Amino acid sequence: MFSGLPLLSLAVWVPILGGVLVLTASQERQANLAKMIALVVAIMTFIITIPLYTQFDVSTFQMQFVEQHVWIAAFNVNYHLGIDGISMPLILLTSFTTVLVVLAGWQVITFKVAQYMAAFLIMEGLMNGVFAALDSMLFYVMWEGMLIPMFLIIGIWGGERRVYATIKFFLYTFLGSVFMLVALIYMYIQSGSFSILDFHQLKLGLTPQILIFIAFLLAFAVKVPMWPVHTWLPDAHVEAPTGGSVILAAIMLKMGAYGFLRFSLPITPDASAQLDWLMISLSLIAVLYIALVALVQQDMKKLIAYSSISHMGFVTLGFFMGFEILHNTTSVQGAAMGIEGAMVQMISHGFVSGALFLCVGVLYDRMHSRQINDYGGVVNTMPTFAALMVFFAMANAGLPGTSGFVGEFMVILSSFKAGFWIAAIAATTLVFGAAYTLWMVKRVIFGDTANKHVAELTDINRREFVVLGSLAVAVLLFGVWPAPLLDVMHSTVGHLVEQLHASKL
Amino acid sequence: MNFQIPNFILATPEIWVLSMACLVLLVDVYSRGTDRNAAYILTQITLATAAVLTVTFYTGERSLIFNNSYISDAMGTVLKVCVYLITAAVFVYSRDHLRERQLYQGEFFVLGLFGVLGMMIMISAHSFLTLYLGLELLSLSLYAMVALRRDSADATEAAMKYFVLGALASGMLLYGMSIIYGVTGTLDVGQVAERIAQGGGQNELVLAFAVVFVIVGLAFKLGAVPFHMWIPDVYHGAPTPVTMYIGTAPKIAAFAMVMRLLVEGLGELHGHWQGILIVLAVLSMGLGNIIAIAQTNIKRMLAYSTISHVGFLLLGILSGTANGYASSMFYVLVYALMSVGGFGMIVMLSRAGFEADRLEDFKGLSVRSPWYAFMMLILMFSMAGVPPTLGFYAKLSVLQAVVDVNLTWLAVMAVVFSIIGAFYYLRIIKLMYFDKPTDTAPLRVNLDLRMVLSVNGLAVLALGLFPGALMDVCIVALTR
Numbered sequence: 001m002f003s004g005l006p007l008l009s010l011a012v013w014v015p016i017l018g019g020v021l022v023l024t025a026s027q028e029r030q031a032n033l034a035k036m037i038a039l040v041v042a043i044m045t046f047i048i049t050i051p052l053y054t055q056f057d058v059s060t061f062q063m064q065f066v067e068q069h070v071w072i073a074a075f076n077v078n079y080h081l082g083i084d085g086i087s088m089p090l091i092l093l094t095s096f097t098t099v100l101v102v103l104a105g106w107q108v109i110t111f112k113v114a115q116y117m118a119a120f121l122i123m124e125g126l127m128n129g130v131f132a133a134l135d136s137m138l139f140y141v142m143w144e145g146m147l148i149p150m151f152l153i154i155g156i157w158g159g160e161r162r163v164y165a166t167i168k169f170f171l172y173t174f175l176g177s178v179f180m181l182v183a184l185i186y187m188y189i190q191s192g193s194f195s196i197l198d199f200h201q202l203k204l205g206l207t208p209q210i211l212i213f214i215a216f217l218l219a220f221a222v223k224v225p226m227w228p229v230h231t232w233l234p235d236a237h238v239e240a241p242t243g244g245s246v247i248l249a250a251i252m253l254k255m256g257a258y259g260f261l262r263f264s265l266p267i268t269p270d271a272s273a274q275l276d277w278l279m280i281s282l283s284l285i286a287v288l289y290i291a292l293v294a295l296v297q298q299d300m301k302k303l304i305a306y307s308s309i310s311h312m313g314f315v316t317l318g319f320f321m322g323f324e325i326l327h328n329t330t331s332v333q334g335a336a337m338g339i340e341g342a343m344v345q346m347i348s349h350g351f352v353s354g355a356l357f358l359c360v361g362v363l364y365d366r367m368h369s370r371q372i373n374d375y376g377g378v379v380n381t382m383p384t385f386a387a388l389m390v391f392f393a394m395a396n397a398g399l400p401g402t403s404g405f406v407g408e409f410m411v412i413l414s415s416f417k418a419g420f421w422i423a424a425i426a427a428t429t430l431v432f433g434a435a436y437t438l439w440m441v442k443r444v445i446f447g448d449t450a451n452k453h454v455a456e457l458t459d460i461n462r463r464e465f466v467v468l469g470s471l472a473v474a475v476l477l478f479g480v481w482p483a484p485l486l487d488v489m490h491s492t493v494g495h496l497v498e499q500l501h502a503s504k505l
Numbered sequence: 506m507n508f509q510i511p512n513f514i515l516a517t518p519e520i521w522v523l524s525m526a527c528l529v530l531l532v533d534v535y536s537r538g539t540d541r542n543a544a545y546i547l548t549q550i551t552l553a554t555a556a557v558l559t560v561t562f563y564t565g566e567r568s569l570i571f572n573n574s575y576i577s578d579a580m581g582t583v584l585k586v587c588v589y590l591i592t593a594a595v596f597v598y599s600r601d602h603l604r605e606r607q608l609y610q611g612e613f614f615v616l617g618l619f620g621v622l623g624m625m626i627m628i629s630a631h632s633f634l635t636l637y638l639g640l641e642l643l644s645l646s647l648y649a650m651v652a653l654r655r656d657s658a659d660a661t662e663a664a665m666k667y668f669v670l671g672a673l674a675s676g677m678l679l680y681g682m683s684i685i686y687g688v689t690g691t692l693d694v695g696q697v698a699e700r701i702a703q704g705g706g707q708n709e710l711v712l713a714f715a716v717v718f719v720i721v722g723l724a725f726k727l728g729a730v731p732f733h734m735w736i737p738d739v740y741h742g743a744p745t746p747v748t749m750y751i752g753t754a755p756k757i758a759a760f761a762m763v764m765r766l767l768v769e770g771l772g773e774l775h776g777h778w779q780g781i782l783i784v785l786a787v788l789s790m791g792l793g794n795i796i797a798i799a800q801t802n803i804k805r806m807l808a809y810s811t812i813s814h815v816g817f818l819l820l821g822i823l824s825g826t827a828n829g830y831a832s833s834m835f836y837v838l839v840y841a842l843m844s845v846g847g848f849g850m851i852v853m854l855s856r857a858g859f860e861a862d863r864l865e866d867f868k869g870l871s872v873r874s875p876w877y878a879f880m881m882l883i884l885m886f887s888m889a890g891v892p893p894t895l896g897f898y899a900k901l902s903v904l905q906a907v908v909d910v911n912l913t914w915l916a917v918m919a920v921v922f923s924i925i926g927a928f929y930y931l932r933i934i935k936l937m938y939f940d941k942p943t944d945t946a947p948l949r950v951n952l953d954l955r956m957v958l959s960v961n962g963l964a965v966l967a968l969g970l971f972p973g974a975l976m977d978v979c980i981v982a983l984t985r
Contacts (some may be wrong), residue, residue, distance in 0.1 A: 026875065069972075071971075071973065072898075072972055072973040072976060073973055073977065074973060074976040074977055074980055075901075075902075075905065075976070137901075140892065141892040141893050141897070144891055144892045144897070145891070145892050145893045147891065148886060148891065151931075151934075155935065155938060155939045156938055156939060160941065163935055163939050164938075167928070167931055167935065169925065170927070170931060171927060171928060171931075174891070174924055174927055175924050178920035178921075178923065178924060179903070179917070179920065181901070181920065182904065182908065182913065182916045182917055182920055185904055185905050185908045186908055186913060187903070188905065189905070189908050189909050246629060319744075418876065
């Protein structure tokens with residue numbers, strides 16, 4: 001029924017224009033109207049993106065749902081959209097998460113409601129644009145444009161140190177991205193086009209490849225974030241309102257990882273192969289060291305933020321150890337499995353970390369504290385909530401049967417082909433991940449009721465249950481039956497591994 | 506010697522603006538009391554008509570008249586029309602501000618029009634003499650405008666500094682021109698280029714010497730580091746409308762001057778001036794962006810921001826390709842548009858006895874006026890070069906121009922400085938959106954100012970979504 005419609009354009013522009021529409025109801029007394037419009041727009045966008053999955057042709061790695069129009073003729077920049085098995089799940093994740101974020105902000109946001117909702121909707125459009133863009137300039141515009149709403153979200157609705165956090169966030173990500181801009185311009189001069197697919201074909205010498213790779217690394221490593229450029233993330237997460245944290249963790253971090261898949265690996269395969277030791281080391285440091293940092297956090301949001309960095313280290317490990325696997329075993333399947341595992345981990349982490357931030361938000365709305373020490377025995381007063389939170393914590397720790405397990409298992413399994421020590425360090429995540437998550441749960445949820453504030457807590461309402469419940473379903477579904485996710489990415493990842501294998505020199 | 510009657514038709518816009526400036530002067534003499542609306546309306550009509558005349562009498566080709574000292578070409582036409590537009594916006598923004606400070610005098614508009622005439626002559630100059638004539642007409646008008654508030658110590662000091670340094674710069678420029686005249690025996694830009702191409706080799710050293718003086722003069726007028734000292738003081742000391750005037754349209758004319766002198770006249774010596782411009786560009790971007798962080802006065806902050814933008818502007822010119830010149834032209838037009846909007850915001854927030862030129866005066870603007878806070882947000886992000894605003898494409902095009910000539914390291918320096926610059930633009934947004942207002946007086950502003958300012962802000966956003974048209978105009982203007 002949707003055939004013939006420019007679905008990707010709709011997925012980009014419906015939320016953006018919807019956001020502008022929400023802004024027209026910006027009087028304080030129109031807050032309910034603004035929320036309703038926002039919810040309708042978010043759900044509409046989600047419905048628009050569903051056919052992207054149902055009509056997706058899993059047998060090809062070619063771009064699908066392609067749209068192309070001339071945008072800036074002077075620079076040969078096109079409005080060029082299209083998706084493959086890598087970007088499609090991320091677009092669905094984005095539009096699904098935005099619905100939850102709109103719902104999560106329903107009663108919590110008390111001032112400038114319309115602006116809050118509009119900022120998230122506009123950001124949703126831009127994020128969909130990032131994942132769908134096949135022209136690097138279009139990609140860059142969306143990628144940077146997204147900073148503006150996020151800057152405002154953290155700065156206006158954030159916590160006490162919000163100004164510090166948001167300016168740090170902005171400058172850090174801006175710093176990374178501008179080098180990517182120079183790299184994109186360089187490749188434009190070489191190839192005469194800004195098209196990402198043309199860049200994939202572009203022959204480049206080793207030195208330019210390494211420089212381009214470093215430029216991309218600066219942009220994407222900040223976004224992922226990889227150690228040692230991760231320090232903006234805990235600040236941004238802690239100060240952001242719940243919705244902002246959810247979008248940051250669930251989607252924005254994925255953009256960095258997506259950038260590696262779309263740009264670094266296929267455009268500079270030889271440089272990636274040369275520098276894979278660097279990427280693997282940074283990833284392992286993130287996995288191990290950041291997990292230890294997470295262990296000692298007193299602030300729940302900070303703990304989840306560090307846990308995100310650690311999990312994203314797993315994702316980048318999955319991408320880059322492919323070169324070691326190809327080198328050691330020439331097994332294309334092994335490399336593909338690592339990348340697929342990393343992608344499943346990305347999607348799963350989107351659900352799980354989003355859910356955990358929402359859980360902390362639920363507690364924070366009631367107690368106005370994020371400190372673990374202020375809690376204890378929450379299960380006594382909020383049993384339903386406790387069940388959900390424990391479930392998400394288990395998923396975060398990688399319990400079999402949850403989506404968290406699938407990705408981690410696939411990455412660890414293929415990491416044995418890359419090298420024993422890589423596998424050994426990567427596997428510690430199962431221990432430390434379980435340690436910091438479960439220890440937090442133990443201190444917050446279980447035990448005796450800690451104080452009278454906890455005793456006065458009320459369990460989650462229907463709205464909160466819908467939000468957390470739908471995430472729980474998703475986590476469980478992909479945990480026991482990941483095939484739908486793996487099927488769509490199979491051909492694309494296969495093609496990507498071929499691109500890695502073929503030298504550009 | 507046969508004498509031909511020159512084709513005056515091509516110079517109709519200049520003749521029109523000159524006559525109208527004299528008429529405004531006359532009308533103003535007969536205006537009673539403090540009401541200067543007649544002068545204001547006449548000025549706006551003059552600018553609008555001049556735009557129509559400029560477009561109508563453009564023949565679509567390069568034509569030289571007045572013994573090759575005046576040129577009518579595509580670049581000149583586009584730049585002139587932009588000068589009228591920007592100046593008209595300046596006058597709209599200024600009216601109330603001037604009236605509240607008893608500065609609403611005919612002189613402002615007369616001097617403004619003479620300044621426009623000077624810019625037009627600079628843009629169309631094809632001989633060193635015409636160029637100098639235009640430059641001095643513009644500069645003298647500006648000196649007088651800065652001193653318009655003659656009982657203010659700040660303003661007179663600024664005017665004095667501006668005059669002395671400006672005169673010094675003009676002297677440098679003249680000296681450079683005279684050396685070139687000595688070597689080539691002509692003042693005609695086209696012939697200078699020809700003679701240098703034919704036999705410049707034996708006088709290369711002398712010419713290089715001349716280039717240095719010419720560039721020093723130009724750098725003074727543009728405000729490139731290390732010849733930037735006058736900018737912060739003049740911007741700060743002058744009445745805000747005058748600052749707005751100095752900071753916008755004359756930059757367009759200065760760009761034209763650089764094009765006529767360096768590119769059309771001394772293009773053959775590109776190897777000599779490229780290195781100098783690289784140094785000027787790096788210093789301007791660096792110093793401008795870093796010192797802007799320390800400012801607490803928004804007019805001074807915008808002054809340093811101007812200096813850094815001049816650095817970016819030079820990037821396109823120094824690349825030495827048609828593409829690069831087009832990108833610089835695009836940059837200067839975008840800069841003028843953003844800058845006039847930025848100063849327009851300061852004017853809008855000010856009222857009698859309150860200048861609104863400190864950074865704190867922007868605190869909590871999003872509460873007092875969400876719409877104009879949003880306009881300022883767009884303008885600031887645009888100046889910082891964040892997509893999807895117009896400022897990003899301006900930076901993109903100049904960066905593209907330098908990468909094209911294998912100066913990738915320069916592009917990397919430029920983006921690093923632009924990150925430093927992003928901080929102080931973000932600070933304005935922080936003040937507007939994240940802080941509580943300290944000043945709760947309602948904004949009382951005229952409808953025309955509000956309309957033009959909104960159009961100005963939205964143009965920065967809308968042209969950012971569809972930048973192709975303006976880019977094409979610049980490219981066509983420079984490649985025909």
